Amino acid sequence: MWTAAALPARVYRAARKFPRRRAAACTQRRPLGTALHYGLESAIDFHFPAGAIIDCLLFKDSSAQAIAFDDISDHVGQPDRFIWVELKSPDTRTITRLGDELGLHALALEDAISTHQRSKLEEYDKHVFIATRTVQLWESRMELGETHLFVGSNYVIAIRHDNGAGYQRVTDRLQRRPNGIKAGTPYALYLVLDLIVDQFRPVIEGMQDRFQSLESLLMRGEKSGRDTLERLYAMKRDLTLLRDVAEPMQDITQDLIRLHPALSPKELKAYYRDIHDHAIRVSAAIDRLRMSTSDAMQFHLASLSLKQNESVQKLAGWGALLALPTVVFSLYGMNFEVMPELEWPWAYPALLLTTAVAVGMLYRRLKRRGWI
Template sequence: MIVDCAIYRDGRRTEGPADFSDALDEARAEGHSFLWIGLHEPTEKEFELVTSEFGLHPLAVEDALKAHQRPKLEVYEDSLFVVLKPVTYDDDADTVTTSELMLFLGDSFVVTVRHGEGSPLAEVRHRLEQEPEVLRHGPAAVLYAVSDAIVDQYIDVATELQADLEELETEVFAPVGKDSKNTASRIYAFKRQVMEFRRASGPLTEPMARLTGAGVPFVPEPSRPFFRDVSDHLTRANEYVDGLDRLLTDILSAHLAQVGVQQNDDMRKISAWAAMAAVPTMIAGIYGMNFHDMPELRQPWGYPAAVVLMAGLVFWLHRYFKRRGWL
């Protein structure tokens, strides 16, 4: 559905005609104005009117309707099509959620199509309307402001992930307990969230690099330094994500090594107790063979001597394993 529609004249918002065609003709005739239409999860029928009035390319329209696109920049004859993926992080559930935001830029118009609930588009529009000097740059100003807000969102989410990762790191290097299996599951789950984040931020590098150079229509030369600033922030966000991914791999390896060491220590303890149990079992087995001609069998001190021998050997083995660190 159409969320918002307005003409921006010299950086100031004015309500445009209800008919898209009249509004677009009016904006183009004035020269310093442009039309901004915002849609949220439009159906094919709802989008047909916008497509016909603005001459949008059918391939871009298909991508905008179906969503599930990777971040990209595509240049068509009469418009520029950009796909961005905002991200949000639920600290309670430890989940990264991505949504999608598509922008069509053309001669005196911007059409934004939003899928999901994580887009900062409403905040961006409100902030831009407080900065008419930015809106005077036309549709490219909208693309810059939206891109900048989404990339700043990446940095905020990366910072939250870093804080949670430090907590997870503290938990991993704590003494291994009954919840060690749950810790491994948390590491894997965290790694999946970082991977989801990378799918949103990583592919955006190439489109931002193109916007900083020449040859992209509907992006005037004075706008390129602003996109270079967004590209720098995106590089910083991607470095955050790469660092998180490497650290998670190291934490997982350290956790598995810690579990292996603990298991080896448990096996040594089990082996030590088994060795101590084997000695009295062996002696009792020998004296339980019921031969008549066995030494000490008919001596009154035979039984206590066997018990003392078993206790002494077990005590010696216990001291020996204790000194070796097995117990």
């Protein structure tokens, strides 16, 4: 159990702003990014609201410290300092304050406010704006989000529009400084893009498991044809959407490597090429899975057509068996007077025997051909 002294001051400030909730409410499912802390009088939901400032850190002299949001402009442009800011679903007022602090372009601010942006990289006079789409797997469902990045000479602003776990891993690695890499704009941007690309891996693995389960059902024939086809189509639709999300990452990383040497310096070229390679492999894996899904749909439709043909063949075979005695017996059902065999004593048994032999021979022939 956590004691009061173990909780940071930021938690207490958040607790004072929001009402306490009943402990029973904490048993409900919550999306990723919702942190629940216990040990207080009652359970408190510390899920950040729209416009919340997750992190506002200043890196200087190999150390990191939290700074006020309004003090960002005091450190912009100083080469010995680096600013990292993470926002979650900020409102227009927060974005406006951010633009005033950093002198951001109005068009970039407009893009950062609105969601459903296409992935892109745009260069302005004082900064670069990058819009990326993110994905995560939550309870076997694919959830999409967006991350907008303002990248300047000594700052990176990450604006999230999702319910993900955030970029805590980025700040942790910035503070650890592995391989002696300086905490600055190029390295922070690399960490963010690397994390975004890495998030596709569990989603693709989940899609592969989903496809394998559908494929096994398809081979065993345990599901109805319509249900299996609908599930395959839904999976192909999700894969198409996933490809649209993942594919632009190749262009973004390639533009950074070729056109923005300040953001991808020589010591980080290999890291950015690694991201580009991962993005290519992600797109290739998605395309292979889409092709497999399309092949499974074609196989399923072909198997349904084959089953239908088999059913028609069986119906035709049994129809032929019934047609032969029907023709013979209907002939004797007509009211003809001149039918000599009617006077023969063995005519009726002979007719039955001949009909039975003919039907038996026809049955044997159809059975060999698999029609019945």
